[in-house]
Amino acid sequence: LRFSCRRGGGLVQTGGSLRLSCAISGFTFEDYAIGWFRQAPGKEREGVSCFSSSDSFTTYADSVKGRFTISSDVAASTVFLQMNSLKPEDTAVYYCAASYCSGAGCCRLEMHYGMDYGGKGTLVTVSS
Secondary structure (H helix, E strand, C coil), X not given: CEEEEEECCEEEECCCCEEEEEEEECCCHHHXXXXXXXXXXXXXXXXXXXXXXXXXXXXXXXXXXXCEEEEEEHHHCXXXXXXXXXXXXXXXXXXXXXXXXXXXXXXXXXXXXCCCEECCCEEEEEEC
């Protein structure tokens, strides 16, 4: 799999919005769970969101639920993360990832343990 972050992160004020996008090539969307992860300085990696197109399942970390939305453009093999109402604690390096499995069980497992393939991260900084 090849990952390409087309639009990266950046600096945004508290309450602002950013949209991350990640193009993935060399795979079939329906066969993979796609996720977004983040890692803040000095903290453990955190699973942010996961999407499985085989059953249209999505899940989010409690810390971002209601503020972040994962979506995809299958034709363009691109996955997005819309981040609204950003908070300083959302500051982290974000990266998209994928695992060769699908469905709700896969997403929940991979969110916790991490995925098999991942792209380079992009830094999101939320100023207070």
